[in-house]
Amino acid sequence: MSSLPSDNxxxxxxxxxxxxxRHKSTWLYLVMLLASAVALLASLVLSADTLYxxxxxxxxxxxxxxxxxxxxxVAQSWQAEIVHLGRLTVPNAFIGMAAESVFVTVAVVGLxxxxxxxWFPIATWWGDCAALLYSxxxxxxxxxxxxxxxxxxxxxxxxxxxxxxxxxxxxxxVQGIPRxxxxxxxxxxxxxxxxxxxxxxxxxxxxxxIIILLRDGSRIFA
Numbered sequence: 599m600s601s602l603p604s605d606n607x608x609x610x611x612x613x614x615x616x617x618x619x620r621h622k623s624t625w626l627y628l629v630m631l632l633a634s635a636v637a638l639l640a641s642l643v644l645s646a647d648t649l650y651x652x653x654x655x656x657x658x659x660x661x662x663x664x665x666x667x668x669x670x671x672v673a674q675s676w677q678a679e680i681v682h683l684g685r686l687t688v689p690n691a692f693i694g695m696a697a698e699s700v701f702v703t704v705a706v707v708g709l710x711x712x713x714x715x716x717w718f719p720i721a722t723w724w725g726d727c728a729a730l731l732y733s734x735x736x737x738x739x740x741x742x743x744x745x746x747x748x749x750x751x752x753x754x755x756x757x758x759x760x761x762x763x764x765x766x767x768x769x770x771x772v773q774g775i776p777r778x779x780x781x782x783x784x785x786x787x788x789x790x791x792x793x794x795x796x797x798x799x800x801x802x803x804x805x806x807x808i809i810i811l812l813r814d815g816s817r818i819f820a
Contacts, residue, residue, distance in 0.1 A: 615791045616771050626768040627708030633761040634705055638698035640754040644691035647750075648673060661749050666817040671746035677739045690736065694754060697729050701761060708768060719773040723765060730762045741813045756806065763799050 619625055647659050651673055661669040672678060681688040704722050707714070733755045740747055769775050771790055776783045789795050811818075 621771040623708055623711060623768060623772045626764050626772060627705045630761055630764040631702065631705035633757045633764060634698055634701040637754050637757040637761060638695065638702055640750045640757065641691055641694035641698050643750050645695050648689045648691050666747055666814050667749060668746045669748040669750065672740055672744055672748040672751060675744045677736060677744065701726065719769050719775055723769045726762050726765050730758055733758045747814060767795060
C-alpha cells in the first residue's frame with residue numbers, strides 16, 4: 599500500500615517554498631485542530647440544548663435573544679432533524695458532534711507526523727467538503743427560510759470553514775495531493791506558493807459576514 603510523508607520538510611523533492619512554516623504539518627494541523635475543537639464545542643452545546651428542549655418544550659434557551667437571534671426557533675424547525683431512520687430522528691447537532699470528533703482525530707494524527715496511505719487524506723478531504731456543504735445549507739436555511747439565527751450554529755459554520763481551509767492546505771502542500779505532474783496541481787501551487795490562499799481565505803470569511811449582515815444586520819442590531 600502506497601503511503602505519503604506527512605511533512606513536506608522531510609521530502610527532498612518538494613519545492614523550496616513548501617519548506618516555509620506556513621506550509622508545514624505542525625502549523626496547518628494545529629489550525630485545523632483548534633477550528634475542529636471549536637466546532638466540536640458548538641456541537642456539544644447544541645446537543646445539550648436539543649436535549650433540554652425535548653425535556654422542557656416551553657422553556658427558552660440561553661441564546662434566545664430576540665426574534666432574529668433565537669436558537670429555539672431554529673431547533674424547532676424541520677431542518678434541525680433531516681435524518682430519519684423510521685420513527686427515529688437524528689438531530690443535526692448529534693451528527694455534528696460525531697463528525698467533528700472525527701476531524702479532531704484527523705488533526706491530531708496530522709500533528710503526529712505519521713506516514714499514511716494515500717486514500718486517507720483524500721477521504722478526509724471529501725468528508726470535510728461534505729460537512730462544509732451541509733453546514734452552508736443549514737445556514738442558508740436559517741437565513742432565508744427559517745428567518746432566525748442560532749449563534750452556536752453560526753459559530754459552527756465559521757469554524758467548519760476554517761477547518762476546511764486548513765485541511766485543504768495540508769492536503770495539497772503536506773500530503774502532496776493531487777500529484778505534482780497534473781495541471782490542477784500546478785494551478786493549486788500557483789495559489790499557495792505566493793500566498794494567494796491567505797487573500798482568498800480572508801475574502802471568503804468577509805463574504806460570509808457580509809451575507810449575514812445584509813440579510814439580518816438591521817434586525818440583529820435593532
